Amino acid sequence: MSTKNLTVALAGNPNSGKTTIFNNITGARQHVGNYPGVTVERREGFRRYQGKELLLVDLPGTYSLTAHSLDELVARNVIVNEKPDIIVNILDASNLERNLYLAVQLLELERPVVLALNMTDVAEERGLKINDELLGHKLGISVVRMVGNRNKGTDDLLQMVSDAAAANEHQPFNLDYGQEIEAKIKLVTEALEALTEVKYPLRWLAIKLLENDQDVSSAIKLVVGGSKILSLVEQARGELKVVFNDEPELVIAESRYRFVGKVYRQVASANNDLGKTTSDKIDNVLTHRVLGLPIFFGIMWLLFNIVFTVGAYPQEWLEQGITWGGAFLGQNLADGALKSLVVDGIIGGVGSVISFLPNILLLFLGIALLEDTGYMARAAFVVDRVMRAVGLHGKSFIPLLLGFGCSVPAIMGTRTLENPRDRMVTILVAPLMSCSARLPVYTLLTAAFFSPQFAGTVLFSVYVVGIVLAIFMALIFRKFLFPGAAEAFVMEMPPYHLPTIRSIFTHMWERSVLYLKKAGTLILAASILVWFATNYPTNVEYSKDYDQEKTQVEESFSAQVTQNVLIPLHIENPEDIEALSALVGEIAAIHDAKDKEDQALSATAIADKLDELQQAKSVLYPYAMHYYELEQEKQSETEKIDKEQAGEKLAKSYAGQIGKTIEPVIQPLGFDWKIGVSLVSAMAAKEVLVSTLGTIYNVGEVDEDDSTSLQEALAADPAFSPLVAYCLMIFTLIYSPCLAALAVLRRETNSWKWTAFSFCYSTVLAWIITLAVYQVGMMLS
Ligand code: GDP
Ligand code: MG
Secondary structure (H helix, E strand, O other), X not given: OOOOEEEEEEEEOOXXXXXXXXXXXXXXXXXXXXXXXXXXXXXXXXXXXXXXEEEEEEOOOOOOOOOOOHHHHHHHHHHHXXXXXXXXXXXXXXXXHHHHHHHHHHHHOXXXXXXXXXXXXXXXXXXXXXXXXXXXXXXXXXXXXXXXHHOEOHHHHXXXXXXXXXXXXXXXXXXXXXXXXXXXXXXXXXXXXXXXXXXXXXXXXXXXXXXXXXXXXXXXXXXXXXHHHHHHHHHHHHHHHHHHOOOXXXXXXXXXXXXXXXXXXXXXXXXXXHOXXXXXXXXXXXXXXXXXXXXXXXXXXXXXXXXXHHHHHHHHXXXXXXXXHHHHHHHHOOOOHHHHHHHHHHHHHXXXXXXXXXXXXXXXXXXXXXXXXXXXXXXXXXXXXXXXXXXXXXXXXXXXXXXXXXXXXXXXXXXXOOOHHHHHHHHHHHHHOOOHHHHHXXXXXXXXXXXXXXXHHHHHHHHHHHHHHHHHHHHHHHHHHOOOOOOOOOOOOOOOOOOOHHHHHHHHXXXXXXXXXXXXXXXXXXHHHHHHHHHOOOOOOOOOOHHHHHHHHHXXXXXXXXXXXXXXXXXXXXXXXXXXXXXXXXXXXXXXXXXXHOOXXXXXHHHHHHHHHHHHOOOOHHHHHHHHHHHXXXXXXXXXXXXXXXXXXXXXXXXXXXXXXXXXXXXXXXXXXXXHHHHHHOOOOXXXXXXXXXXXXXXXXXXXXXXXXXXXXXXXXXXXXXXHHHHXXXXXXXXXXXXXXXXXXXXXXXXXXXXXXXXXXXXXXXXXXXXXXXXHHXXXX
């Protein structure tokens, strides 16, 4: 038993520090959070210790093992089915009594358990003294004191785990449930002994059966002879009900609480002289009955303003860099499909998404700060009253808040909800919380159509629309699809603390990697697809002969030059008089200077310069000027024709055809076919809306080498207006969750029906709301 691989499961209440300790031991960098629901999947890590290979499993945090929520079931199944060699129960020492309730249930599973008494610093701060030796003695196991976030006690814990494994024995732990119940437990246990296939602790099974645990009874039902046992249990439960005049499971739970309370009073002594902690004082303000909500909204408003205004600088630099990069490649690649694919498809698409990385990072910085300081849990508490009004549970608010980051963890985070109805409603409305992938869409459109001083407010308002809709839809779902009472709000308030730089960095690092990965895979693929759809087919049948139109422009230009310049000067070519072409060049230079430096050269300054020129070369000047003007005219005419041609080609491409097909549906919302194409492709991931627009506007652009930014291109398109831009933001916010979110939704609800429902209801809702916004907006303007 000495050199062997050991499986060590970390169990404990949410927020007790499991992930912190898991990271300390394995050196991993999982995100730690200050609220339940962060560790929703089990995580594994390795550690070599004294020649032993330890496999650590970080279980979801639970308060009990009654299988009321999916998290509890997951945690319990790992312990019951996989039989880890050692269970490390991590306890929050500052909340010892409630944490012990789980410890007792773990002990009943008859696996070796060691206790890690974490957060001893907080307990001490609160004047709570815990006799850990006595605690270990009472429960018959070893106890180690720890301060997880300062990596204290990790080695002691490892040593203890190692010792416990070496000892390979554990004291049977039997909680005395009182004469009547114990008699029934004995009865059922004996009946269970007759079964051959059972691998679980019999006493535990008997207790679970008496508690009417659905998971366990349905498992027993499948075993040969199981149904006989179930009827025996049914009878026993009936008798107990008569004796206690209450449900047996409540009586059993009560005995456990009583036992835990007794142990707690024996090992802990509180020193109540300390009065209010700093945390309590801050809480008096932040969770104030009246001020709480306004403070919450104030903090959110501030966050979005910072994301926008501070993020705008690095975003602009990145965007410029990418534009330059595109122009550079454009100049150095030979004309053709490859150049177009690289410049329009890849740089136009992926580049436009990458430039929003700074905004995303700032948003996640904000969320990480809110989480790690402990404010997030307060926000849930503050909003609980509002949530309650719509029949949702306060705990639902945490997955919803996670939704600001990404819908995927938000949907997974609903596992902490005990009530399946609450959980379904929360899953359905979570995608309405505006995730970070939608931020690039908002940022692009706001920057293009709203002045900087309103930008933050516009952005904020979109988020508010999402929140209001989520609440509204929850109300409706709750009333019509999932009626039933909401449960009471039980959630601990972790003490406030300064977030560690490491934790914040971990969070942001993970996010950037994820975002860039997405840009490099999904968005790259989507961009190439969109590029293809916008460029092909190439053999378009044009509605008119563009080349001929251009030749006509060319011809009329030559005719006019001959008529008005060459004949009067008696020459055949403008180059025949060197001074003439030189003069044209000079006039062009003066105008170019104006174009380049806009404000620096005022209209009068130009006129002055031209005057000077006229006086110096009074004879040739009128002809040169005329020539210059004709040339300008020719250029702009040709450009117009080119643009029209590019536009027609785009409209007849595959993407154009798709867009045109759906255009009638989205026209009432103020959207044209280009937006239609983008909305279709953005179903893969919402950022793809930006990359698709990037590709479309790059393709539609005539001069490759002198590309304008997407933002300018949008602002210049007459199909857009501030109202259309706002409508597009609203539509993007509401319509179908992205593919990843739908996939997780399917997995978590285990139902195609609800997945399809989520897709349909959100898209219809988006259409209705956007229609209302657009039509009202049109009436007002
Ligand atoms: P989990 O939900 O059990 O995985 O808990 P986490 O590991 O995510 O920790 C929750 C929070 O408590 C994090 O912000 C940690 O930094 C913090 N934390 C962990 N251990 C301690 C400790 O011993 N003392 C204090 N003061 N904070 C801790
Ligand atoms: Mg965790």
